Amino acid sequence: MTSVRNRSRLRKGEGEQLRREILAATRDLLAEKGSHDLVSIRDIAHRVGVSPPSIYLHFETKDQLTYAVCREAFEGFGARLLPILAGEGDALDRLRRVGEAYIRWGLDNAALYPVLFLGEPPESMEHEVMAGDPGLLVLAGLVALVRLGMDEGAIRGDSTPEATAWAMWAAVHGTVLLLSSKREWMQSHLAEADTPIGIPGVDELIETVIEAVFRAFSPADG
Amino acid sequence: MTSVRNRSRLRKGEGEQLRREILAATRDLLAEKGSHDLVSIRDIAHRVGVSPPSIYLHFETKDQLTYAVCREAFEGFGARLLPILAGEGDALDRLRRVGEAYIRWGLDNAALYPVLFLGEPPESMEHEVMAGDPGLLVLAGLVALVRLGMDEGAIRGDSTPEATAWAMWAAVHGTVLLLSSKREWMQSHLAEADTPIGIPGVDELIETVIEAVFRAFSPADG
Structure with missing residues (x-):
């Protein structure tokens, strides 16, 4: 006893x-x-x-447990990205750095990334997700920084700040997912086959994406 | 009997x-x-x-059956995109149209899209996937069109054709996934909450992404 x-x-x-x-x-x-x-x-x-x-x-419940795991991961995500969003440098330079940090963080957390960024949060946790979730704070910070950059003339204003921020998000989100799923699969299964499908390097693709986003949203010349 | x-x-x-x-x-x-x-x-x-x-x-096997479903879906994908890749118009214009068609096809097939573009194909089918898969033909066609555009001076040549094609793919891939998972979730759960997270419209985001890709890979001025 x-x-x-x-x-x-x-x-x-x-x-x-x-x-x-x-x-x-x-x-x-x-x-x-x-x-x-x-x-x-x-x-x-x-x-x-x-x-x-x-x-x-x-x-108490499985939802509380899986939410605790996701919350912890999103806190690491916020700790990595929020200081860049709120930090020094002009808007476009900060966006470039936050974009690269996003992709690198996604690849460092490749196995959990789809759970965090593709699925829905556990149902009973939706209220907590809305209140102060670090993932949503990053998205809100991104939209705010894009708006600031547009006001300062450092980011082109053809689209709304929301659509611009989501377009940037789509580019880095797609890059993380292609690098961590498709590229790996193609590398292991197509590399030895005599195939015309070229597979870019990880650093090469990240640089191409980040520079492309930078060019795409730089202000129009004259 | x-x-x-x-x-x-x-x-x-x-x-x-x-x-x-x-x-x-x-x-x-x-x-x-x-x-x-x-x-x-x-x-x-x-x-x-x-x-x-x-x-x-x-x-004969579950793999053959799930492969038949994926193959059929990829054939619809190829039938929609290959004629644009191989069709009329200059390279950048064709890329713009293929990008928009990709996103629209992804949204029309939103439920199956993650099975086709995030998971791996059924293991025993890998050989068939490599030989003439319409999904891989689209990717090969995209790389070839980017290479052609670079040769003609219509697409900027800062990166390799492979990295450029994958960066374009990442942008439309991420857009399909954000629109079909995150945007839907945010719309239903954050819309009624008093939140600062703006959610762009579907057509607005597609146009912003396509125009951004177009600008990003247009040749440098002067």
Whole structure:
């Protein structure tokens, strides 16, 4: 009886350690399966090596757990991009740096990226997602910076700030997804085949995309 | 006994009809589940209302069946885009039209698009995918048209034709995915909330992206 009581009343450090292990296992499973719907509390408990009730000591529902993982990832995303958006340099220069940082962050987090940027957040978490989500703060910061650049004449104003910001987002979003899925597949399966499909290098494609976005939204000459 | 024999020896038209129904059910299931791995012959048989062995009369393996669906979709994709790539007009004008047609086709096929353009093809089908796949023909045609445009001086030659073609692909790929996943989600969940996140219109974003790609790869002035 004593040993059972000891196990459920974990010392503070042990509880925190288990919580970290649960988050790490959930993150790995989300990355492997690609969707919240395909990961169960049972899978997570199995991966950590504990029983499902041990998970519920730390997280009330699966949605709260998968949301905690996504939130943590988006916090890393915000920590990387928000200082650039709000930092030094003219608008177009900051946009160029934020675009490259976005792609690099996406490739560093390639397995989780589709869960974060293609799927929908866990349903019961929608309210929290709306309130202060770092991913949405980055998007709001991007639109604000584009608007500022247009006001200063540093970014061309043919389109609305929203459409311009989303067009920039589409370019870097598509680049992350092509580099992490299609390019890898083509490289392993078409490289040895005698095929006319050329595959650009990672750095080469990133530079081409970033320079193209820069040129596309620079102000019109004279 | 006679009726059983009649059912297994289908008249020609009935077999073709069942084949179409199997393909349609598989297409729907792939679009709903988002991946080959999540669709089973049992699911497909259940959706059509036949037994699994009836499926095997038409397709030897699940891979052959899901490949047939993807192949059919890519044939529609090629039929829409290849005539533009190989058609009239200067290179940059054709690229502009092929870019817009790509996005419109992606939105018309939004549910199946991630299966076709994010996942990998069924493993056993890789050889067929390499040989004459219409999706790869479009990519090869795009690279060839970019190369032609660069030779003619109609497209700027700062990057390789491959990196330029992939950068264009990234822009339209990202646009299809943002419009069909993120924009829809934001519209339904952020519209009623008092949020500063502006959401561009579909036509507005498509036009902004296409014009931006056009400007980005036009030859440098003077």
